[in-house]
Amino acid sequence: MLLETRALTANYGQFGALFGVDITVAAGECLAIIGANGAGKSTLMRSITGVIRNEPGMVLHKGEPIGALPSAEILKRGIAMVPEGRRLFASLSVEENLLIGGQARKASGPWSLEAVYDLFPILRERRKNPGTALSGGQQQMVAIGRALMSNPELLLCDEISLGLAPVVIRDIYAALPKVRQSGAAIVLVEQDIGKALAVADRVYCMMEGRVTLVAKPAEVTREEVHSAYFGVAA
Amino acid sequence: MYRLTTRTRAGTATQIAVLVLVVAAIALPAVTSRGVIQDLFFILTMLTLAQIWNLLAGYAGLVSVGQQAFVGIGAYAMFAGVILLGWNPVPASLLGGLAALALAVPTAFFAFRLQGAYFAIGTWVIAEVTRLLIAQWKALGGGTGTSLPREATSNIIGTDAIRALFGVREAAARDILAYWLALALVVVVTGCIYWLLRSRLGLALAAARDNVDAARSVGVDVRRLKWAVFLIAAAATGLTGALIFVQTARISPEAAFAVTDWTAHVIFIVVIGGIGTIEGPIVGVLVFFALRAALADYGSWYLMTLGLAAVAVMLFAPKGLWGLISARTGLHLFPVRRRLAGPKIEGGN
Amino acid sequence: MIWLDTLVQGILLGGLYALFAAGLSLVFGIMRLVNLAHGDLIVFAAYLVLMGVTLLGLSPWVAALIAMPAMFALGWLLQAAVLNRVLGKDILPPLLVTFGLSVALQNGLLEAFSADSRRIPVGALEGASLDLGLVTVGVMPLMTFASAIVAIVALNGLFYHTALGRAFRATSDDAVTAGLMGIEPKRVFAVATGIAMVVVTLAALYLGMRANFDPSIGPARLIYAFEAVIIGGLGSLWGTLAGGIIIGVAQAAGAAVNPEWQILAGHIAFLAVMLLKPRGLFPRAVD
Numbered sequence: 001m002l003l004e005t006r007a008l009t010a011n012y013g014q015f016g017a018l019f020g021v022d023i024t025v026a027a028g029e030c031l032a033i034i035g036a037n038g039a040g041k042s043t044l045m046r047s048i049t050g051v052i053r054n055e056p057g058m059v060l061h062k063g064e065p066i067g068a069l070p071s072a073e074i075l076k077r078g079i080a081m082v083p084e085g086r087r088l089f090a091s092l093s094v095e096e097n098l099l100i101g102g103q104a105r106k107a108s109g110p111w112s113l114e115a116v117y118d119l120f121p122i123l124r125e126r127r128k129n130p131g132t133a134l135s136g137g138q139q140q141m142v143a144i145g146r147a148l149m150s151n152p153e154l155l156l157c158d159e160i161s162l163g164l165a166p167v168v169i170r171d172i173y174a175a176l177p178k179v180r181q182s183g184a185a186i187v188l189v190e191q192d193i194g195k196a197l198a199v200a201d202r203v204y205c206m207m208e209g210r211v212t213l214v215a216k217p218a219e220v221t222r223e224e225v226h227s228a229y230f231g232v233a234a
Numbered sequence: 235m236y237r238l239t240t241r242t243r244a245g246t247a248t249q250i251a252v253l254v255l256v257v258a259a260i261a262l263p264a265v266t267s268r269g270v271i272q273d274l275f276f277i278l279t280m281l282t283l284a285q286i287w288n289l290l291a292g293y294a295g296l297v298s299v300g301q302q303a304f305v306g307i308g309a310y311a312m313f314a315g316v317i318l319l320g321w322n323p324v325p326a327s328l329l330g331g332l333a334a335l336a337l338a339v340p341t342a343f344f345a346f347r348l349q350g351a352y353f354a355i356g357t358w359v360i361a362e363v364t365r366l367l368i369a370q371w372k373a374l375g376g377g378t379g380t381s382l383p384r385e386a387t388s389n390i391i392g393t394d395a396i397r398a399l400f401g402v403r404e405a406a407a408r409d410i411l412a413y414w415l416a417l418a419l420v421v422v423v424t425g426c427i428y429w430l431l432r433s434r435l436g437l438a439l440a441a442a443r444d445n446v447d448a449a450r451s452v453g454v455d456v457r458r459l460k461w462a463v464f465l466i467a468a469a470a471t472g473l474t475g476a477l478i479f480v481q482t483a484r485i486s487p488e489a490a491f492a493v494t495d496w497t498a499h500v501i502f503i504v505v506i507g508g509i510g511t512i513e514g515p516i517v518g519v520l521v522f523f524a525l526r527a528a529l530a531d532y533g534s535w536y537l538m539t540l541g542l543a544a545v546a547v548m549l550f551a552p553k554g555l556w557g558l559i560s561a562r563t564g565l566h567l568f569p570v571r572r573r574l575a576g577p578k579i580e581g582g583n
Numbered sequence: 584m585i586w587l588d589t590l591v592q593g594i595l596l597g598g599l600y601a602l603f604a605a606g607l608s609l610v611f612g613i614m615r616l617v618n619l620a621h622g623d624l625i626v627f628a629a630y631l632v633l634m635g636v637t638l639l640g641l642s643p644w645v646a647a648l649i650a651m652p653a654m655f656a657l658g659w660l661l662q663a664a665v666l667n668r669v670l671g672k673d674i675l676p677p678l679l680v681t682f683g684l685s686v687a688l689q690n691g692l693l694e695a696f697s698a699d700s701r702r703i704p705v706g707a708l709e710g711a712s713l714d715l716g717l718v719t720v721g722v723m724p725l726m727t728f729a730s731a732i733v734a735i736v737a738l739n740g741l742f743y744h745t746a747l748g749r750a751f752r753a754t755s756d757d758a759v760t761a762g763l764m765g766i767e768p769k770r771v772f773a774v775a776t777g778i779a780m781v782v783v784t785l786a787a788l789y790l791g792m793r794a795n796f797d798p799s800i801g802p803a804r805l806i807y808a809f810e811a812v813i814i815g816g817l818g819s820l821w822g823t824l825a826g827g828i829i830i831g832v833a834q835a836a837g838a839a840v841n842p843e844w845q846i847l848a849g850h851i852a853f854l855a856v857m858l859l860k861p862r863g864l865f866p867r868a869v870d
Contacts, residue, residue: 049763071762080763087760091752100753103746104765150765297675299619299682344854347861350674351617355809356857359850362806366847377843493802498686505679534690541687548680549668 002027002185003048003079003154004060008067010040010047017043019209025154030176030186032200034193036229040209041189042084045158049081050074076105080152084159084189086143088131095127097142102149109151110182116145119175137168144172148179155179158189173199193225205229240432240569248567252421259417263400263410271406271413275481277523278416282423282474283496284503284515286467289427291501292510293436294463295443297350299497300357301471303341303364304334306491308472309479310368316386318373323382324391324415327476334472337364338465346460358493365491379486387483412481419477423470428512431570435459494537502544508554512568517556588718589839590832595720597811597831598728599793601824602786603804604811605734606779609742612818613755613775614670617678620685622805624780627688628654628787629796630696633703643703647788651781658780662773670772685801692798703791727789731827734782735820741778742820751775755818803846810853816863825864829856 003025010018018040025031035041046052048059049071056065061077075081080101088097098116117124120141126134131142140160147155161169169192176199179186190196196203197217205213205228213220213228263271283301290296311333315326345356369377388404396407430436438454475496479485489495499522507518522540529536551558560566607621618624628650635646665684669676711722742748750771754761758768790796790804810830815822830849837848856864 051759051762070767071759072765072767075763075765083760083763087757089753089756089760091756092749096749096752099746100749100761100764100766103749146764291675297678299678344858348857351611351615351678352813352857352861354617354674354678355806355813356854359806359810359853363847363850363854366850370843494686498682501679501682502686505683509675534693536690538687538690538694541683541685541690544683545665545680545687548676548683549665552676 001025001060002029002062004063005044005048006058006060008044008047008054008058010043010052010054017209018047021206021209021211023204023211023214025185025187027153028180028183028185030180030188030199030201032188032190032196032203033206034190034196034203034225034229035206036191038208039206041206042158043209044206045081045084045156045187045189048074048156049079072104075150075152078105078107078150078153080147080150080155082140082143082147082155082157082160084162086136086139088134088139088142088146090130090132092131093127094123094129094131094134094142097131098123098145098149101146102151105150105152107151111148111151113149116148119148119178120145135168137164137172140164140168140172141175144175144179148184152184154185154187156187156189159191160188161190161192161195169195193229197225207231242566242569244565244567245569256417256421260414263396263413268402268406268409271409272481273523275409275413275416277519278413278420279474279478280500280503280522281515281519282416282420283471283500284507284519285420285424285427285512286470286474287497287500288504288509288512288515289430289463290467292504292514293431293439293443294460296460296464297354298345298357299354299493300341300345300359300361301500302491302493302496303337303357303361304468304471305475305478305496306361306368306487307337307364308334308475309485309490310371310374311472312476312479313374313380313382313485316382317380322389322391323386323480324411327415327473327480330476331469331473334475335465335469337472338468341468342461342464346457346464361491361493365487368491369487375486377487379484379489381485382480382483390480409481412477415477415480416474419470419474424512426466428568428570430463431512436570439463499540502540504554505544506547506554508556508560510553511556511560512570513560513566514554514556517559518554521555585839589835591718591720592724593832593835594828595724595728595831596835597824597828598724598731599786599789599827600807600811600830601731601827602727602734602782602789604808604815604823604827605731605738605820606782606786607805607808608812608815608818608820608823609738609782610776610779611812613751614772615674616666616670616772617674617681618666619678619681619805620688620801621681621783621808622803623685623688623692623801624654624658625783625787625790625804626796626798626801627692628780628784629703629791630692630701632784632788632791633701636703643705643788643792647784650787651784654780654784655777658783659773659777662776663769666776667769667772685805689798689801696798698797698799700795700797701791702795703788705792709792723789723793727793730785730789731824734785735824738778738782739820747771747774807849810849813863814853814856816866819863819865822863822865829853 001024005021005023008018008021021044033041047054050069051071054067056068059067066074066077092100098113122138123141123145126138160172173195176186188196188200200217202216204211205225213224287301290298308330312323312326312330315321315329316323341360345353348356374380387408390408390411392411393404393407396410397404435454438456438459442456503518503522504515506521507516508514525540526536529539547554603625607618610616610618631650632643632646635641635649636643665680666677669680708722712719713722713725742751750766754766754768754771761768807830811823811826814826814829829852833852834845834849838845
């Protein structure tokens with residue numbers, strides 16, 4: 001298994017945020033994690049990427065415990081993150097933002113500056129601009145490109161459609177199949193159920209810090225998803 | 235039926251103990267030597283400075299590295315009162331407090347525009363500027379400094395009575411007077427800080443440390459409160475400075491505006507004892523004095539040890555020695571936390 | 584032409600202050616760390632160079648070159664072992680720790696080298712001067728200024744055109760996200776402090792060659808350096824040079840009126856700039 005969490009718990013001070021979450025991600029798979037605000041999706045991402053440290057055995061990468069490693073070590077193992085809210089570096093240009101994504105992990109793979117520019121041609125035009133001078137959609141492209149630059153085996157995308165216009169979301173989602181073709185597994189954290197079900201191989205639904213549903217999109221009914229998402233039958 | 239209180243059993247015991255200690259301290263000169271009185275004077279004045287700095291940095295978030303400005307200006311104003319106006323040193327010390335207050339107004343006006351590290355450096359620069367300006371004051375000895383005139387030190391108010399009471403020489407009587415004044419000052423300063431922290435204003439200060447908006451919602455104008463704290467702290471620091479130099483009777487810009495003596499040592503006392511508590515500076519000043527006494531013969535080793543001790547405390551026990559004691563025993567001699575008092579709630583624990 | 588002479592001397596003096604300040608500016612810009620021991624570290628490095636000259640018989644330049652890697656290691660260790668542990672939102676812990684280090688270092692130097700004034704011998708260069716027609720300038724001040732420019736160009740090159748510099752800026756912007764990019768903020772900070780100490784060694788070389796020094800002069804150098812950094816604005820190295828020049832010129836002008844006013848004039852210039860522009864003249868980053 002590429003990535004696995006086992007009875008993952010996390011809390012902020014006295015407030016529990018995750019209560020025994022088990023998920024698995026296979027190599028090359030596309031997974032969607034859906035859930036309402038406060039369901040624990042972002043906390044899950046932060047736990048996997050080492051922003052929140054856990055017990056070592058709570059997160060496994062190819063069977064090895066990585067739950068207590070710092071973020072930088074996680075990245076070097078091939079798990080890259082597109083953080084919620086893009087979080088581009090304000091003092092870096094678009095190109096520097098992309099370059100910094102690839103400078104810590106020297107792994108061979110399909111992704112390079114040129115490949116990212118081919119994926120999102122608009123970034124080539126804007127490469128000298130400060131990252132934060134771009135539109136929201138373009139910033140999201142930089143954030144995705146930045147994560148790809150490390151040629152990850154697993155790409156975690158936290159709310160990449162949040163706050164963007166539908167037409168922009170469509171463009172960004174259009175890039176995901178090309179990412180999959182390069183062999184990387186993807187975990188999409190989404191509030192948009194429709195988007196998630198359309199691209200994912202499997203979907204996890206979370207509510208109040210717990211997994212409430214695991215299913216393949218084709219095998220699940222709308223009602224089941226709704227009740228797992230909102231906790232009530234729709 | 236329920237009320238908020240800061241009263242605890244340890245707190246009440248402390249109040250009684252403090253009362254007993256103060257009475258004993260007043261009577262102390264009758265039974266001890268001049269050397270002990272001088273040591274105690276040193277401890278009490280350093281404790282006053284430490285309590286004040288703790289209030290500024292530990293509670294009000296005003297990390298000043300320029301408190302020597304107020305010690306120095308207070309001392310020099312006292313000297314000016316004695317030498318230029320012919321005042322008696324004791325009332326002239328009040329002039330010291332006033333002068334420090336007057337200096338604090340432009341200092342605050344300037345420094346409050348700065349944040350964090352800028353504030354620290356800004357206050358330091360102002361202290362340097364004050365020192366350099368005072369060094370230009372030729373009537374008070376310029377850069378080399380001056381001494382209190384013999385006739386001024388020989389008839390300080392009250393020394394005659396002390397000589398008669400204890401049968402001591404004039405110089406010893408002066409030390410005893412200075413010691414009593416220092417005792418009064420430390421009790422008043424500590425008492426006022428304790429009162430402030432227990433009041434609604436103290437709550438607002440604590441809230442402002444974490445979040446200015448939260449403090450505003452308590453209904454207190456934090457900016458004005460910080461101004462007030464800074465000004466009063468400056469005045470008290472100036473008084474302390476004046477008193478210290480009444481006792482030494484000799485002044486120079488280097489000594490009066492020494493960043494090491496009046497700020498670095500004071501900071502170390504607070505840090506080692508425990509910042510953000512009233513007990514901390516008390517513990518700190520005792521450790522400071524013990525270190526000084528133990529390493530007195532080793533020159534600069536003493537200051538090196540002190541500096542490294544402060545570093546070690548910040549690294550391994552950021553709440554200081556009192557923090558360690560308090561965490562281990564749950565003891566708060568000067569409780570400022572509000573607790574709910576009243577009948578036990580059913581089903582509660 | 585006295586005023587022109589004063590201006591030129593002031594600008595050149597500003598070069599020395601910019602050298603004092605460049606390392607501080609780098610560290611302050613990257614991690615908002617207020618290192619109150621910076622001045623004492625300059626003095627420490629000056630003694631290190633002096634020992635190379637007097638004990639090993641090296642030329643000051645060679646001694647400084649050898650001291651640089653040692654100071655880099657010291658800075659790296661200081662950051663990794665001590666300062667990284669107290670960095671955070673609250674500026675008080677690093678402030679207090681570096682204040683403690685400052686006092687410890689001062690007194691350690693006092694114990695090791697006594698309070699006597701020392702100077703790094705440079706031979707003929709010491710009094711040499713250059714006639715530029717309108718003004719005559721000392722070779723040593725000129726070299727100091729040139730070194731400051733070189734140091735700032737080099738630091739800027741590092742900062743804006745290398746992967747390490749990218750990591751510096753990214754960590755300064757957002758340390759958590761930098762971590763997600765595989766950059767370890769603590770390691771980056773340690774390298775930054777190491778580099779700052781290399782610049783400190785250069786500053787120490789000129790400090791020791793131009794004038795007498797003793798263990799007590801660190802804090803004053805720290806204040807000049809900080810004034811230069813703050814006047815220039817957080818994170819701008821050229822701003823730091825401008826800040827150094829402003830203080831240098833103010834000091835030279837003050838000294839021209841009355842020698843006792845030299846230091847005072849520099850401080851007053853700083854206060855004036857702070858009143859008009861509390862964030863400095865060329866602020867790059869937000870703090």
